[in-house]
Amino acid sequence: MSLGFGGVSVFGVLFAFNLVVSLSDARMRCRCICSRQLDLSQRYNKTVWVKTIENPSQCKCPEVVSVQNATDCLLCDCKYETLSVVFIEVIIIMILVGLGALVLYMIFLIVSECLGSKSLRTNPNGLAAKGWARIRSHQQHWREGVAEQRRNVYQRHTVLS
Structure with a gap:
Protein backbone atom coordinates (compact mmCIF):
# COMPACT_ATOMS: atom_id res chain seq x y z
CA MET A 1 0.00 0.00 0.00
CA SER A 2 1.38 3.36 -1.00
CA LEU A 3 1.22 6.24 1.46
CA GLY A 4 2.47 8.85 -1.01
CA PHE A 5 0.79 12.01 -2.20
CA GLY A 6 -1.00 10.09 -4.97
CA GLY A 7 -3.21 8.47 -2.34
CA VAL A 8 -4.02 11.87 -0.88
CA SER A 9 -5.05 13.28 -4.27
CA VAL A 10 -7.27 10.26 -4.99
CA PHE A 11 -8.71 10.72 -1.52
CA GLY A 12 -9.38 14.40 -2.28
CA VAL A 13 -11.18 13.57 -5.53
CA LEU A 14 -13.34 11.01 -3.75
CA PHE A 15 -14.11 13.54 -1.02
CA ALA A 16 -15.13 16.20 -3.56
CA PHE A 17 -17.41 13.69 -5.30
CA ASN A 18 -18.92 12.70 -1.96
CA LEU A 19 -19.43 16.37 -1.07
CA VAL A 20 -21.37 17.03 -4.29
CA VAL A 21 -23.50 13.93 -3.76
CA SER A 22 -24.17 14.67 -0.10
CA LEU A 23 -25.24 18.26 -0.80
CA SER A 24 -28.28 16.86 -2.53
CA ASP A 25 -28.67 14.12 0.08
CA ALA A 26 -29.93 15.71 3.26
CA SER A 84 -27.11 18.23 6.47
CA VAL A 85 -24.19 16.03 7.41
CA VAL A 86 -21.71 17.85 5.14
CA PHE A 87 -20.17 19.85 8.00
CA ILE A 88 -19.54 16.72 10.05
CA GLU A 89 -18.01 14.97 7.03
CA VAL A 90 -15.72 17.94 6.36
CA ILE A 91 -14.45 17.94 9.96
CA ILE A 92 -13.83 14.19 9.91
CA ILE A 93 -11.99 14.44 6.58
CA MET A 94 -9.83 17.27 7.93
CA ILE A 95 -8.93 15.18 10.98
CA LEU A 96 -8.07 12.19 8.78
CA VAL A 97 -5.92 14.33 6.48
CA GLY A 98 -4.10 15.74 9.51
CA LEU A 99 -3.47 12.26 10.88
CA GLY A 100 -2.29 11.13 7.44
CA ALA A 101 0.15 14.03 7.28
CA LEU A 102 1.49 13.13 10.73
CA VAL A 103 1.96 9.51 9.67
CA LEU A 104 3.80 10.60 6.52
CA TYR A 105 6.01 12.89 8.62
CA MET A 106 6.74 10.03 11.02
CA ILE A 107 7.71 7.75 8.13
CA PHE A 108 9.93 10.52 6.74
CA LEU A 109 11.69 10.91 10.09
CA ILE A 110 12.21 7.16 10.45
CA VAL A 111 13.63 6.85 6.93
CA SER A 112 15.85 9.94 7.31
CA GLU A 113 17.20 8.65 10.64
CA CYS A 114 18.02 5.28 9.08
CA LEU A 115 19.74 6.96 6.13
CA GLY A 116 21.56 9.36 8.47
CA SER A 117 22.96 6.59 10.64
CA LYS A 118 24.02 4.72 7.48
CA SER A 119 25.87 7.80 6.20
CA LEU A 120 27.59 8.13 9.59
CA ARG A 121 29.03 4.64 9.24
CA THR A 122 30.25 5.20 5.68
CA ASN A 123 31.65 8.73 6.10
CA PRO A 124 32.24 9.70 9.74
CA ASN A 125 33.83 13.10 8.85
CA GLY A 126 31.21 14.26 6.34
CA LEU A 127 28.64 17.03 6.59
CA ALA A 128 25.81 14.60 7.47
CA ALA A 129 27.86 13.23 10.38
CA LYS A 130 28.33 16.75 11.79
CA GLY A 131 24.61 17.47 11.45
CA TRP A 132 23.62 14.26 13.20
CA ALA A 133 26.18 14.90 15.95
CA ARG A 134 24.66 18.34 16.52
CA ILE A 135 21.14 16.87 16.66
CA ARG A 136 22.29 14.20 19.12
CA SER A 137 23.95 16.81 21.34
CA HIS A 138 20.69 18.81 21.42
CA GLN A 139 18.80 15.63 22.28
CA GLN A 140 21.24 14.84 25.08
CA HIS A 141 20.92 18.39 26.45
CA TRP A 142 17.12 18.06 26.39
CA ARG A 143 17.27 14.69 28.16
CA GLU A 144 19.50 16.15 30.87
CA GLY A 145 17.02 19.01 31.37
CA VAL A 146 14.13 16.56 31.68
CA ALA A 147 16.09 14.47 34.17
CA GLU A 148 16.85 17.59 36.23
CA GLN A 149 13.16 18.53 36.22
CA ARG A 150 12.24 15.04 37.40
CA ARG A 151 14.74 15.25 40.25
CA ASN A 152 13.35 18.65 41.27
CA VAL A 153 9.74 17.45 41.25
CA TYR A 154 10.06 13.97 42.73
CA GLN A 155 13.04 14.29 45.09
CA ARG A 156 13.27 17.95 46.06
CA HIS A 157 9.52 18.63 45.64
CA THR A 158 10.13 21.93 43.87
CA VAL A 159 8.82 23.20 40.56
CA LEU A 160 10.59 25.63 38.22
CA SER A 161 13.62 26.22 40.37
Whole structure:
Protein backbone atom coordinates (compact mmCIF):
# COMPACT_ATOMS: atom_id res chain seq x y z
CA MET A 1 0.00 0.00 0.00
CA SER A 2 1.38 3.36 -1.00
CA LEU A 3 1.22 6.24 1.46
CA GLY A 4 2.47 8.85 -1.01
CA PHE A 5 0.79 12.01 -2.20
CA GLY A 6 -1.00 10.09 -4.97
CA GLY A 7 -3.21 8.47 -2.34
CA VAL A 8 -4.02 11.87 -0.88
CA SER A 9 -5.05 13.28 -4.27
CA VAL A 10 -7.27 10.26 -4.99
CA PHE A 11 -8.71 10.72 -1.52
CA GLY A 12 -9.38 14.40 -2.28
CA VAL A 13 -11.18 13.57 -5.53
CA LEU A 14 -13.34 11.01 -3.75
CA PHE A 15 -14.11 13.54 -1.02
CA ALA A 16 -15.13 16.20 -3.56
CA PHE A 17 -17.41 13.69 -5.30
CA ASN A 18 -18.92 12.70 -1.96
CA LEU A 19 -19.43 16.37 -1.07
CA VAL A 20 -21.37 17.03 -4.29
CA VAL A 21 -23.50 13.93 -3.76
CA SER A 22 -24.17 14.67 -0.10
CA LEU A 23 -25.24 18.26 -0.80
CA SER A 24 -28.28 16.86 -2.53
CA ASP A 25 -28.67 14.12 0.08
CA ALA A 26 -29.93 15.71 3.26
CA ARG A 27 -32.02 14.14 5.98
CA MET A 28 -35.46 15.61 6.32
CA ARG A 29 -37.45 15.01 9.44
CA CYS A 30 -40.37 16.23 11.44
CA ARG A 31 -39.89 16.85 15.15
CA CYS A 32 -42.89 17.18 17.41
CA ILE A 33 -42.60 18.28 21.04
CA CYS A 34 -45.71 17.34 22.95
CA SER A 35 -46.49 18.64 26.41
CA ARG A 36 -48.81 17.02 28.89
CA GLN A 37 -49.68 20.39 30.39
CA LEU A 38 -50.96 23.62 28.87
CA ASP A 39 -47.76 25.54 29.68
CA LEU A 40 -45.33 24.78 26.81
CA SER A 41 -42.47 26.72 28.45
CA GLN A 42 -41.96 24.09 31.14
CA ARG A 43 -39.17 21.67 30.38
CA TYR A 44 -40.53 18.68 32.27
CA ASN A 45 -43.41 16.53 31.13
CA LYS A 46 -42.51 16.85 27.45
CA THR A 47 -42.21 14.08 24.92
CA VAL A 48 -40.27 14.45 21.68
CA TRP A 49 -41.32 12.50 18.59
CA VAL A 50 -39.12 12.39 15.49
CA LYS A 51 -40.00 10.86 12.14
CA THR A 52 -38.17 10.91 8.82
CA ILE A 53 -40.43 12.33 6.14
CA GLU A 54 -40.21 13.23 2.46
CA ASN A 55 -42.48 16.26 2.23
CA PRO A 56 -42.89 19.26 4.58
CA SER A 57 -46.65 18.96 4.25
CA GLN A 58 -46.42 15.61 6.07
CA CYS A 59 -45.13 17.32 9.21
CA LYS A 60 -48.32 17.14 11.20
CA CYS A 61 -48.95 15.70 14.62
CA PRO A 62 -51.27 12.80 13.67
CA GLU A 63 -48.71 11.52 11.13
CA VAL A 64 -45.71 11.77 13.46
CA VAL A 65 -47.05 11.08 16.93
CA SER A 66 -48.60 7.73 17.63
CA VAL A 67 -51.54 8.85 19.77
CA GLN A 68 -54.99 7.41 19.93
CA ASN A 69 -56.72 10.62 20.85
CA ALA A 70 -56.81 13.68 18.54
CA THR A 71 -56.93 16.02 21.53
CA ASP A 72 -53.40 14.93 22.51
CA CYS A 73 -52.11 16.67 19.37
CA LEU A 74 -53.42 20.04 20.55
CA LEU A 75 -50.45 20.38 22.89
CA CYS A 76 -47.86 19.43 20.25
CA ASP A 77 -45.51 21.75 18.39
CA CYS A 78 -44.28 20.16 15.13
CA LYS A 79 -41.42 21.58 13.07
CA TYR A 80 -39.94 20.49 9.76
CA GLU A 81 -36.12 20.20 9.81
CA THR A 82 -33.52 19.55 7.15
CA LEU A 83 -30.28 18.10 8.52
CA SER A 84 -27.11 18.23 6.47
CA VAL A 85 -24.19 16.03 7.41
CA VAL A 86 -21.71 17.85 5.14
CA PHE A 87 -20.17 19.85 8.00
CA ILE A 88 -19.54 16.72 10.05
CA GLU A 89 -18.01 14.97 7.03
CA VAL A 90 -15.72 17.94 6.36
CA ILE A 91 -14.45 17.94 9.96
CA ILE A 92 -13.83 14.19 9.91
CA ILE A 93 -11.99 14.44 6.58
CA MET A 94 -9.83 17.27 7.93
CA ILE A 95 -8.93 15.18 10.98
CA LEU A 96 -8.07 12.19 8.78
CA VAL A 97 -5.92 14.33 6.48
CA GLY A 98 -4.10 15.74 9.51
CA LEU A 99 -3.47 12.26 10.88
CA GLY A 100 -2.29 11.13 7.44
CA ALA A 101 0.15 14.03 7.28
CA LEU A 102 1.49 13.13 10.73
CA VAL A 103 1.96 9.51 9.67
CA LEU A 104 3.80 10.60 6.52
CA TYR A 105 6.01 12.89 8.62
CA MET A 106 6.74 10.03 11.02
CA ILE A 107 7.71 7.75 8.13
CA PHE A 108 9.93 10.52 6.74
CA LEU A 109 11.69 10.91 10.09
CA ILE A 110 12.21 7.16 10.45
CA VAL A 111 13.63 6.85 6.93
CA SER A 112 15.85 9.94 7.31
CA GLU A 113 17.20 8.65 10.64
CA CYS A 114 18.02 5.28 9.08
CA LEU A 115 19.74 6.96 6.13
CA GLY A 116 21.56 9.36 8.47
CA SER A 117 22.96 6.59 10.64
CA LYS A 118 24.02 4.72 7.48
CA SER A 119 25.87 7.80 6.20
CA LEU A 120 27.59 8.13 9.59
CA ARG A 121 29.03 4.64 9.24
CA THR A 122 30.25 5.20 5.68
CA ASN A 123 31.65 8.73 6.10
CA PRO A 124 32.24 9.70 9.74
CA ASN A 125 33.83 13.10 8.85
CA GLY A 126 31.21 14.26 6.34
CA LEU A 127 28.64 17.03 6.59
CA ALA A 128 25.81 14.60 7.47
CA ALA A 129 27.86 13.23 10.38
CA LYS A 130 28.33 16.75 11.79
CA GLY A 131 24.61 17.47 11.45
CA TRP A 132 23.62 14.26 13.20
CA ALA A 133 26.18 14.90 15.95
CA ARG A 134 24.66 18.34 16.52
CA ILE A 135 21.14 16.87 16.66
CA ARG A 136 22.29 14.20 19.12
CA SER A 137 23.95 16.81 21.34
CA HIS A 138 20.69 18.81 21.42
CA GLN A 139 18.80 15.63 22.28
CA GLN A 140 21.24 14.84 25.08
CA HIS A 141 20.92 18.39 26.45
CA TRP A 142 17.12 18.06 26.39
CA ARG A 143 17.27 14.69 28.16
CA GLU A 144 19.50 16.15 30.87
CA GLY A 145 17.02 19.01 31.37
CA VAL A 146 14.13 16.56 31.68
CA ALA A 147 16.09 14.47 34.17
CA GLU A 148 16.85 17.59 36.23
CA GLN A 149 13.16 18.53 36.22
CA ARG A 150 12.24 15.04 37.40
CA ARG A 151 14.74 15.25 40.25
CA ASN A 152 13.35 18.65 41.27
CA VAL A 153 9.74 17.45 41.25
CA TYR A 154 10.06 13.97 42.73
CA GLN A 155 13.04 14.29 45.09
CA ARG A 156 13.27 17.95 46.06
CA HIS A 157 9.52 18.63 45.64
CA THR A 158 10.13 21.93 43.87
CA VAL A 159 8.82 23.20 40.56
CA LEU A 160 10.59 25.63 38.22
CA SER A 161 13.62 26.22 40.37
